[in-house]
Amino acid sequence: MRKTLGCLALFALAWVSAGARADTYPSKPIRVIVPYVAGGAADITARVMAQKMSMSMGVALVVENKPGANGMIGTDFVAKAAPDGYTLLLDASGPLVVNPSLYARKTPYDPLKDFAPISQIASYQYVLVVPQKSTIRSLDDLVAQARAHPGQLSYGSAGVGAGGHLAGELLALMTHTQMVHVPYKGNAQALTDVLSGQLSFTFDTVVTSVPQIQAGRLRPYAVSGPHRAAVLPDIPTMEELGYKGFSITQFQGLLAPAGTDPRIVARLHDEVVKASRDPDVVRKLVTEGGNDMVAGTPEEFAAQIRSDLELYRKLIQEANIPKQ
Structure with missing residues (x-):
């Protein structure tokens, strides 16, 4: 009985401690890992969003580039990070939904189990x-x-x-x-x-x-997408030209390690939505960057990852693209 009560006390203490961390989040700088070299599309999105979110959240969001292995090094780094909300991933489609079907060797992370999706920020x-x-x-x-x-x-x-x-x-x-x-x-x-x-x-x-x-x-x-590009309004989509179901886009989204407190995920999602509506962000990422802003919910982003995993699995298989 004494042992059982002790275990319950420890569990309660851990639960209260986790709640306190969520209530005071964020209390220190947040790392945003980009699994690509500086200057690319994902890096630009990360830096634009990090600057705006830093101003709103009152702490610095520091972008760190960890390129290599077609994006898998930085992606795996976040998959194995502590789920405390202080190490995030700004990733694109490749490492999460293409690489699992493209490589003969299994990716070191599971895109469905090792991450807590926060928001699909944009697509292009x-x-x-x-x-x-x-x-x-x-x-x-x-x-x-x-x-x-x-x-x-x-x-x-x-x-x-x-x-x-x-x-x-x-x-x-x-x-x-x-x-x-x-x-x-x-x-x-x-x-x-x-x-x-x-x-x-x-x-x-x-x-x-x-x-x-x-x-x-x-x-x-x-x-290649499901609708015309804002910067090329006179150019039709592939589907408009008769290629029914043709849609190839790339997402850029923010994720945390699996197990991150849902309240932290919700706070970060709210900040993404707020930043995505800022005129300066829209100018840099949409008008100048050619992106479509999405800022969807965590559930919508998770569904997009699942859908794209199946899309590219079938395409890579049917096109007989050699395993890398």
Whole structure:
């Protein structure tokens, strides 16, 4: 009996202590881990949001870059961090929903079990572009040329499993064509070779293509998401052009380690929503960054992760993309 009472007392003390931590959160700086190099899309989103949330929360949100292994090093770091709300992850689709199906070796973390989703902050899509001097005059023309000359059209992307690669594979599957994928170490290199005519086309991020489109160096034919891009309102979606169900987007979201107090998750979600409505954040991430702001609930973000895991599992399998 005495032992049982002692255990109950310890449990009660731990519960009260956890509650006190949630009530006083945050009381020190918060680390926001970005599993990519500085300057990329996720890093920019992290720094814009961290600056605004810091002002509201009264503590610094410090962005730390931990790149490597296609985003898996930084993602795993947060999966194994203490679930106290002071180590967060600003991640994109790749490590969470693509890598589990892309790699032969199991990822060191479980995207469904090792994280507490806080909010999908934003999403971005891709635009199919060809060089200005290309003989390809439309999306239908591109498909017709691919059918007439199997294996002759080429497209580049930021690497195997990148959004631009997966969009190209989905197009090939839906049109029953063979096109050559050329992987690069970043979107910039792929875009350079499209501009020079070395590649037939690419699915590039909207934000990096817009300046080239405006300068007349690229011709855009379609965007990859479920709706038109705000910065390219005259360019139709793939679905509008007849490719029913074609949707390739990349999310950027905030997560905590699994086991984080739900009250801390709720507080962080509220701060994400507040920051996402700030005009300065909208200007930097939407008007200049080409993103769509989402700021969804933790439950919606968890559902998005589950849905995208299945989407990319099927696509990688059906496209016979080799395991990395």
